Amino acid sequence: MKIESAVVVGAGLIGTSIALALREHGVEVALADSDPAALRLACELGAGTPLGDGPGTHPADVAVVAAPPGAVPAVLREVQDRGLAQVYTDVASVKHGVLVEAVRAGCDLATFVPGHPMGGSERNGPGAARADLFLGRSWALCPTDKTDPGAAATVAELARLCGAAPLTLDARAHDRAVALVSHAPHVAASAVAARLLEGDGNALALAGQGVRDVTRIAGGDPSMWAEILRHNTGPVADVLEAVAADLATAAQALRAEEGGTPVRGLLDRGRRGHERIPGKHGAQRTPDYAVLPVVIPDEPNALGRLFAAVGDAGVNVEDIRIDHSPGLPVGVAQLSVLPDSLPDLARALADRGWSVHP
Numbered sequence: 001m002k003i004e005s006a007v008v009v010g011a012g013l014i015g016t017s018i019a020l021a022l023r024e025h026g027v028e029v030a031l032a033d034s035d036p037a038a039l040r041l042a043c044e045l046g047a048g049t050p051l052g053d054g055p056g057t058h059p060a061d062v063a064v065v066a067a068p069p070g071a072v073p074a075v076l077r078e079v080q081d082r083g084l085a086q087v088y089t090d091v092a093s094v095k096h097g098v099l100v101e102a103v104r105a106g107c108d109l110a111t112f113v114p115g116h117p118m119g120g121s122e123r124n125g126p127g128a129a130r131a132d133l134f135l136g137r138s139w140a141l142c143p144t145d146k147t148d149p150g151a152a153a154t155v156a157e158l159a160r161l162c163g164a165a166p167l168t169l170d171a172r173a174h175d176r177a178v179a180l181v182s183h184a185p186h187v188a189a190s191a192v193a194a195r196l197l198e199g200d201g202n203a204l205a206l207a208g209q210g211v212r213d214v215t216r217i218a219g220g221d222p223s224m225w226a227e228i229l230r231h232n233t234g235p236v237a238d239v240l241e242a243v244a245a246d247l248a249t250a251a252q253a254l255r256a257e258e259g260g261t262p263v264r265g266l267l268d269r270g271r272r273g274h275e276r277i278p279g280k281h282g283a284q285r286t287p288d289y290a291v292l293p294v295v296i297p298d299e300p301n302a303l304g305r306l307f308a309a310v311g312d313a314g315v316n317v318e319d320i321r322i323d324h325s326p327g328l329p330v331g332v333a334q335l336s337v338l339p340d341s342l343p344d345l346a347r348a349l350a351d352r353g354w355s356v357h358p
């Protein structure tokens, strides 16, 4: 079915990212959020227009409930009661527990297709949203035996419009799978990051990319993650016990100064496990931007001057990251631009005296 209109309830990171992706395909999107500031920002970003209060006059083709897992059943029941759409889905990171609570809340299961897009970020809120968040990612769909096949087809189409690959599986199987590939890794990252509280200033000054990579997801919202884990206790505990056993064995071996095995064995298994992450879905999701590193002095308005120079060059910056080490008088602005614009931008900035490193 062609999706022409959608309702998104929960205009945070995921809801706004879905809305932005749908807008790129000309889908009409109505947005709602219990937080008026989030709703305002999502609308300002071009993700849609505010949903009215009354019942839907024309039910949208699909409604997406993008609220935290514990809020999904009540919100779903409310939007179904208001008849806001023909088909409903959610994006909660856990499926079985949320489904059980949705049944308890009296939701209509024929029109509800539980879903979970496997793209995200450690940041939350609409300010972190991006239309390409789900590009090349899997999008789990967990229809039940009560789900109308037409509804499942519509939500699969929603996933495809967002650039993702729909993958249908049973809710419990989904929860076991994400315990392994998402939820236990999150707790493990938090455990490593929590150790950093013990580090002194020198230790933290030495932090390089390795610890940043391993702990990035630990920067996620603790309230949201507590809710996710509360809904997937057994499967996550199973994985954490296995990880803890590996870590305990490694620590014992190191204490006994027999570093060769089994620590070597764990490193070998780790490398093989890492290689199993599918290249396509694990690949960098950003489209083909070229990155131009520009050295910026650590002084007032350096970024203002850089942006003015970029503006003069007539180039659109798609994304920017600033790397800056404490104590250094300069930092590096990484400007992401369309590849064709890179040579012109590099030349224009160099002509204006900027130190560029294409």
Ligand SMILES: NC(=O)c1ccc[n+]([C@@H]2O[C@H](COP(=O)([O-])OP(=O)(O)OC[C@H]3O[C@@H](n4cnc5c(N)ncnc54)[C@H](O)[C@@H]3O)[C@@H](O)[C@H]2O)c1
Binding pocket: 009, 010, 011, 012, 013, 014, 015, 032, 033, 034, 035, 038, 066, 067, 068, 069, 071, 075, 091, 092, 093, 094, 116, 117, 118, 119, 120, 121, 122, 123, 124, 125, 126, 224, 228
């Ligand atoms: N963060 C991720 O990486 C990620 C990835 C995939 C799926 N998810 C799932 O997506 C959902 C949303 O997560 P997020 O990261 O976008 O969080 P978020 O905090 O960025 O957004 C959630 C939004 O829901 C709103 N909200 C809360 N209760 C509401 C209610 N009763 N009615 C209307 N709006 C309500 C909040 O105000 C907030 O704006 C969660 O269920 C999460 O499990 C998250």
Ligand SMILES: O=C(O)C(=O)C[C@]1(C(=O)O)C=C[C@@H](O)C=C1
Binding pocket: 092, 093, 117, 118, 119, 120, 121, 122, 181, 182, 183, 217
């Ligand atoms: O932060 C990220 O990069 C994510 O993709 C987040 C991530 C994940 O573990 O893969 C986290 C939770 C979600 O339910 C889905 C995606």
